[in-house]
Amino acid sequence: GNSVTQMEGPVTLSEEAFLTINCTYTATGYPSLFWYVQYPGEGLQLLLKATKADDKGSNKGFEATYRKETTSFHLEKGSVQVSDSAVYFCALSDLKAAGNKLTFGGGTRVLVKP
Amino acid sequence: SAVISQKPSRDICQRGTSLTIQCQVDSQVTMMFWYRQQPGQSLTLIATANQGSEATYESGFVIDKFPISRPNLTFSTLTVSNMSPEDSSIYLCSVGGPAHGGYTFGSGTRLTVV
Numbered sequence: 001g002n003s004v005t006q007m008e009g010p011v012t013l014s015e016e017a018f019l020t021i022n023c024t025y026t027a028t029g030y031p032s033l034f035w036y037v038q039y040p041g042e043g044l045q046l047l048l049k050a051t052k053a054d055d056k057g058s059n060k061g062f063e064a065t066y067r068k069e070t071t072s073f074h075l076e077k078g079s080v081q082v083s084d085s086a087v088y089f090c091a092l093s094d095l096k097a098a099g100n101k102l103t104f105g106g107g108t109r110v111l112v113k114p
Numbered sequence: 115s116a117v118i119s120q121k122p123s124r125d126i127c128q129r130g131t132s133l134t135i136q137c138q139v140d141s142q143v144t145m146m147f148w149y150r151q152q153p154g155q156s157l158t159l160i161a162t163a164n165q166g167s168e169a170t171y172e173s174g175f176v177i178d179k180f181p182i183s184r185p186n187l188t189f190s191t192l193t194v195s196n197m198s199p200e201d202s203s204i205y206l207c208s209v210g211g212p213a214h215g216g217y218t219f220g221s222g223t224r225l226t227v228v
Binding site: 034036042043044045046049089093095100101102104105106107 | 120145155156157158159162206208210211215219220221222
């Protein structure tokens with residue numbers, strides 16, 4: 001079946017530091033990949049997505065590249081801010097193998113200190 | 115993308131009682147998804163609800179405990195029945211899919227069972 005594995009948190013950083021959150025996946029089909037962010041006390045928001053190999057999703061300074069050869073979709077940001085403190089979820093959707101539903105990784109809590 | 119209104123945003127309930135959560139979407143959608151997020155955990159899919167048919171439940175979730183209604187293409191409810199403290203979680207509805215450019219989530223219902 002499908003699965004998503006992401007690095008465990010919490011990740012604690014200083015402002016303006018470089019952030020990487022690793023995400024790898026297992027899928028029987030050819031999935032679409034997503035990063036969602038959950039700010040404290042809020043619901044999930046789509047941060048970025050990629051639908052095919054070598055696609056790069058980007059938003060709000062965050063980037064992730066769909067790497068089929070390594071089955072990865074690592075999230076990066078060059079200079080984090082305190083407002084980036086949140087929980088980040090990597091997810092995949094495999095329409096052929098699993099219908100329309102999303103499979104989530106365990107989430108990574110990021111805390112950015114001033 | 116679709117906009118989802120979910121309510122209630124939070125509730126504190128007595129064990130043994132039931133709570134019905136509502137999601138209203140601003141456009142017609144074929145499939146709606148219900149997720150549970152236990153404290154400090156990732157999201158787990160409870161069921162997929164199609165209009166005009168019975169909901170499809172994931173392993174570990176049953177209709178008697180989590181009955182779902184889908185009376186039309188813009189609305190769905192999830193009931194958490196005969197609640198126990200273990201049901202304390204955030205419950206979220208979602209719509210969308212890869213063909214729609216991604217998934218949109220409601221703001222969540224934070225349920226505490228005492």
